Amino acid sequence: MARLLSRLAAILVAACLLFTSQALTTPERAAAADPGYLMVHFTGEGSTNQQMYLSHSTDGLHWNDLNGGGMVLRSTVGTKGVRDPALVRSPDGSKYWIIATDLCIGCGQSWGDSISNGSRNLVVWESTDLATWSQPRLLNVAGAIPDGRNAWAPEAIWNPATNDYVLYWATNATLNGVLKHRIYYARTSDFQTITTPQLYIDRPGTQGIIDTQIIDVPSGVGDYRYVRASGDGQITLEGSNSILGTWTTLGDLSGVGLTGAMVEGPMWMKFNGSNKWAVYVDQYASNGGYMPVVTTNPSDPSTYQVPASGSYDMGVNKKRHGWILNMTAAEESRVLARWPNTTANRLQSYNFQDRYVRHTNFDVRIDQNVSTSQDSQFRMRTGLVGSGTVSFESVNFPGYFLRHSAFDFQLAYNDGTAGFAQDATFRQVAGLADTTWSSFQSYNYPDRYIRHYAYELRLDPISTATARSDATFRVTS
Template identity: 85%
Template sequence: MARLLGRMAAIFVTACLLLTSQTLTAPERAAAADPGYLMVHFTGEGSTNQQMYLSHSTDGLHWNDLNGGGMVLRSTVGTKGVRDPAFVRSPGSKYWIIATDLCIGCGQGWGDSQTNGSRNLVVWESTDLVTWSQPRLLNVADAIPGSGDAWAPEAIWDPASNDYVLYWATNAPLNGVTKHRIYYAHTTDFRTITTPQVYIDRPGTQGIIDTQIIEVPSGVGNYRYVRASGDGQITLEGSNSILGTWTTLGDLSGVGLSGSQVEGPMWMKFNGSDKWALFLDQYATGGGYMPVLTTDPSNPAAYQKQASTSYNMGGTKKRHGWIMNLTAAEESRVLARWPNTTANRLESYNFQDRYVRHTNFDVRIDQNVSTSQDSQFRMRTGLAGTGTVSFESVNFPGYFLRHSAFDFQLVYNDGTAGFAADASFRQVAGLADATWSSFQSYNYPDRYIRHYAYELKLEPISTATGRGDATFRVTG
């Protein structure tokens, strides 16, 4: 009997372990009404891929690219490229995106960028998660002697200091060794910071390029905070205060993942459960992000790799980013702002080899634009409201065709009613051909978009030439 009971107990334990494994492995499908998750990331090298992209998921494991897979924010400052973004949500109603000011392959390679690269971060600010400020630079590394760069910024609210602890990697000499270390400073507004201090310094010549901290709820593990760092391994550490003593917990080599294979650790907590995904960027193979799941972030043995069939990262490659758990209101705003609207061109009716395009933020019709994103626009629901359309640039998202003094420019949306009116148009039957389209000004309804001497203007139309100039075909 004892032997039978022992065998039954063993079977029961095995079944429980199997069920636990299945719970961790199976996709976490959220209820339809539950809010989901928003990932900010970049997609690769080059000036276009090193910009800000957004993806959305309802379950945390299956991701859909927003904005048709196109960029949602473009840096026009510093190196004019951005990588390694992080969301920051204030306790109130403010959001920031902070990112590395780095554009590899845009005139500078990896070696130069580490020794003589940007010492700034790029910062965007918002009050609603969809209308963002123009990007600005925040210098964080000039105060570090011999600093060569500033990479992979993160920030976390610290209740002990009642402000944000901003941390990032900088390559600099210290104690005779030049390498990447993690530095930190305090800030309340991501405009000014305190003097940077060393935060994480690995022994010897071992550098560390990125780290991300999460706060763990009471009752899970032994630490209030857990951080994952790329430092030759994916090292896990625990602490009960952000700037306190951190204890090394182990790494993910036990599940076959080392720092020579993956980097850019990115945490996500599943809604409604004490369950986490740690996404890791497979930079060595160019595979983008993959998740490992756990019910205890502080226990390296609790992490489980996932079968490739259990997750889908969407159509674009996801590189080092950050995931935000959305509220229902945030999700509604985000999905309304960046639907997967097709990118289109506007073909001239009377010069059918020419298309509307922007150049140096001026707007005209030009030839030979088939390979240029300068001639691609997304026709959004008009900024002035239903019944109108607005033209948002594909390669300068947030910039719209706007008339000023009846001339057209590509201008960043400042969120004002005046901008919305100037950038909104009624799409009507083409004045020269009803199967084409003409675009009537919202705030000057006696005027239409037309070209004159190949420049885009807003003018009254009274002649056959004018009707031809004011007629366009929306093409793919």
């Protein structure tokens, strides 16, 4: 009971800070023309929330969910769920990776399972433009750790001293007779192969450590080139001038009323155009999601401040442990064009109005009783071949589109080829059976239209009244 009362008191202190810190200085909003910030994150438990989501901000404090608040990447490998993503940009900006925990709580795996016998893999996506991503793949990082039982919360940072990336994560393993989470690291240049994992961070006794993230600090700010924030019973701050060198403990966030019993998942961000930073922390104890704690010197705990209530807005989706990228103008343009807030719609059959287009095992048909199923939801994007056309992207399998192959339809992953783009692109025209509805003419076979036959979706020439009815649909929510 004493421990419970202490924890409640700590939460009350933090809440009071939020409402009484009106005088605290917060960074001004960036001008609309300035490049903004991209956050990659997950949103909660379950198979849908434990996927990849994106949010955008112009000032680093007010966030808007992209893609209509829907997921942008879905893991189809490992546990088929992902958490704790990091977004890594190569030094020359030519390649990007998302690396994430292979974990799906509440969809066949419990916390106990994942702690004692979880996935030893990370999930990895690659991109050259932040807009088009590869299929996910698994990277085994903990299999070579003696008694390694999982791999959680991966992060990575470019190390100029070795000209490659330091990839680091938490693994629950037994060392010197003590079973707990420690941070391990390996080096990699491509996130496909890694060096033998080594112990990176270990706390005394039985104290574990799970979440840690490093930020590169410019010269002239504080005493250290690198500062890391870690969840280890507190949100502990440490400084070093070498990523793989000796680290010095600087303090923690308890001075602003935030203890490890209240917050976790530290996530760094630098504000554009000023020597101001934020470390976002997840208020897991109160189920409050992320909040920013701002500073002008990451290596000095006395400079951290909790922003005034109402000075930040995390958007509609809850943001859970992720990563924030300061985008260039070109990156921002590509990201916002790829994931506009397009409404999710359904395609209702004209002559079987209780049936809607849906995918099942990547086949496509019209079915009844789909009102609660995301399998029947699609985003009508600007066509993959360009303006004046449309393509249908799956809501629950983002990156997968309705595509014809040998005039049969399937839900298929966009491989980026011209052939795929043409097969997945259509012209929306007046309904062939009712002009108040719609029909969809093939881009590369303009004499054919999307139609259903025996409830299966096909691409066919249309010459009869029945076929015209089969090829007519209503776009509806």
